[in-house]
Amino acid sequence: MEIPNVGRVPRPPRRLRGPRVVVIGAGFAGIGVAAELLRDGFAVTVLERADDVGGVWRDNTYPGAACDVPSSLYSYSFAPNPSWPRRYARQPDILDYLRRVAEDTGVLDRVRLGADVVAAEFDETAHRWRVELAGGGVVEADVLVSAVGQLSRPVVPDLPGAESFRGPAFHSARWEHDHDLTGRRVAVIGTGASAVQFVPHLQRAAARLTVFQRSATHVVPKPDRAYRPWHHRVFRTWPSVLRAARLGVWLLGEGLTAALTSAQALGGPVAGASRLHLRRQVRDPRLRARLVPGHRVGCHRLLFSNDWYPALARPNVDLVTEPITGLTPTGVRTADGVEHPADVIVYGTGFAATDFLAPMEVRGRGGRKLADEWAAGARAHLGMTVPGFPNLFLLYGPNTNLGGNSVVYMIERQCRYVVRVLRYMAAMRVSTVEVRREAAERFDAETQARLARSAWSRCSSWYRDATGRITTNWPGLVWEYRRRTRWVDHRDFDHGGRP
Template sequence: MEIIDTDVLVIGAGFGGIAVAVELRRAGIHDVVVLEAADDVGGVWRENTYPGAGCDVPSPLYSFSFAPNPAWPRRYALQPDILAYLRRVARRFGVYNLVRFRSEVTSAEFDAETGRWSVRTSDGAEYSARVLVPATGQLSRPVYPSVPGTATFTGPSFHSARWDHDCEFSGKRVAVVGTGASAVQFVPHLARRAKSVTVFQRTAPYVLPKRDRVYTERGRALLRAVPLLQKIDRLGFWLYTEFAQQCLTKWRLFSPFFTIQTRRHLRRSPLDPKLREKLTPNYQLGCKRVLFSNDYYPALASSTVDVVTSEVAAVTPTGVRTADGEHHEVDVIVYGTGFAATEFLGSMTVRGLASRSLADAWRDGARAHLGITVPGFPNLFLMYGPNTNLGGGSIVHMLESQARYVREAVRWLSSHPGHYLDVRPEVERRWDREVQSRLARSVWTRCRSWYRDANGRVVSIWPGRTSEYRRRTRTLRLSDFRVGRVPSLSATPEPAR
């Protein structure tokens, strides 16, 4: 089979993949191929189509700085609007022309003799690229609970990220396992349609009211006519989220400001005392993801909804058995149990120098300098890599920072043929020590959450502000890298320095 050559190969066409593809095209770098396993762009916003799916970051901030959208229908956009936005951006900047759909990457290996990555897909295609940019994201692989019997259930069962739109809930007894960000959005939908809903809650989430509102046509027309207003709107939200992020790390004195809001929101909801007690978190705010909803608590207060706090012990052919020995008969099970956020790159096999696998390099936990580069894996630049997620703020800002860093790396490599960049181990170790030290003093080490891996290491969260990350990724420091020389392209090979 023919090997397809390209200068830059991007894996994934979600927010991260689109961000780097656009950044490269805007810089005049056009030899780019994007591989996407699905049949359209969009990433998590293509996959998560459950009722009520939406973003808990204000729309003006949850969009690219180079592609403001004055047509958002509401402050907190819903899934169809976000997906439509991503499609428009991909069309406007020519990303669709770069994407090869239904191309799931299974392996990637770096060859030091040629200085290129050999990438294979599940359909047998093979690509050769000088630069590899995995942009598969942290929230793309659904996780099911590790309890016995999940395969024995005889009724419909599915993960929220794989919503079965043919499932009829009317007159059905529905079990919801998990109370994370997705569940707080789809539980109100189920409560309005199902005969009964039993919500199995492991830990109560902190829930803030969602300050949502619909943008009027007059308001949208004003934004179109005066683009400066869009920038001011975006700036206001950005400053607030920077403050919130800082409160989770350095400015802990201000964190009660948010705790008071969650308690007031819970207290003002129409809940009986016993249910309110079940829904009161017993850990520090921010340790787990803080959620936003106006209709979650009212839905739980419905006479047809029950909240069970006993741990799920097993799934049976007809229901769910909890640790207290009670069996809950249900007709449908919906898993709102999140994603494998700490398993970066999923089942993809990635091998760098000396054929060392990335899984082996990360056996003690995923780590990368700036969340982007890994020692021993030359010319590999991660989007949304380890420790680049946020407890507060817009990941889009982080992705744009990473895309600009990748652009600078590609520019340098383009002007230095026959070379590759391999981040120095001591540089990555120094970065990791700093990040983990700052995280140790933050709220994110105070409880168990999806931000941490099986060993308790926080591998998802960035402990600073997005402005700090932007500053620290603004310049590609060549001294951070071992510059390798490709022997096959040099008559007199010189040792890497």
């Protein structure tokens, strides 16, 4: 496959004096912050546990894997790509894009592959972070940036009898391509964002496909299309066209975000589009009734698909809504006592989005564990900094996820914020920057109050962690987050001198 030709990205300048940085993770966030830091002249090392860069787009190789944000916005502003094959890029094209950006910006030369971080501890005497790797290695740095994201740990439900099942069973994020599913009886557990993409492909291959649904969700059409050669010529000749497309998608995303976050009836048009899409694509009234969501728009992730409903309506597909009680050696048993035979089980059950940084053990001042700091729920000032943990920055951290726009745009805002803080550290010759507890608590109180007034407050536990807090989502528009991270208010931070 041809690697996309991303825009020309300037090589990093000669290194300036300043803090040395370790970044954990080489996905969109890790590559993005490393590129920004290198461009500003900081020394950067990126630790990646896998054998390649790419993050979730390296791991999720299931059939049909693609993005549900248009390519023009699901990319870095500093690396526009006029050669996207489709309006909504597929997994191989996004992975190739990330590899090319990492190479063009010089980030790839700074990546240590196979470096699995198990712990990190702040040395108060040396004012440095000691990062421990699996196998016993240690890396030291002045500043630690976590870019592990919210979608790196797949969740597999603990079902009774799971160990007795005789066939292959795997999560969609760990797809086992060695198993040919052609002509097999396949059970799919889960009907989320991944399942709506791979189920239509499995339907065409499997002899029998049984899909187990816990709750239906809203699905709307996906206005995808393949770009033709003339599109690429226009994007290359007039880059402003691509920028205009990016702006248009961003504005539409802001409108969708407003619909999802508002406590009012702004989600009505989205719900209407979802109902019309369902009615047009599913003629069987009994099947259609089981696919009607029982929650308001925004309480689950809004899904985009043109072939999910038609796949479920095919004669070789069964949609099961009875709760699963366990697995047997030859299938899946539900609460009505029926055993549904299966040769293979595929879990489309999502990720541990609220377990930020787990399973790493992170210790700050006085040896305090980040897990203890977050015992009442994860929280961070602007989603990035935590009191008691100097020189630690989180990308795609607590309360920075979105429901209707591009998280890559949010990540870029965070990357530039980190660079601004490090510029200050280098210019003022300070060794530590730590958010003040009162500033962090003030921000968290505001965030939770706004979430309590939003539509998400009346949703189920889908957005909440074990403490009941909504720890994933940003409560406002992306424009507001951009405004609030455009400048660093150093009154919110304590600054320490050289040790």
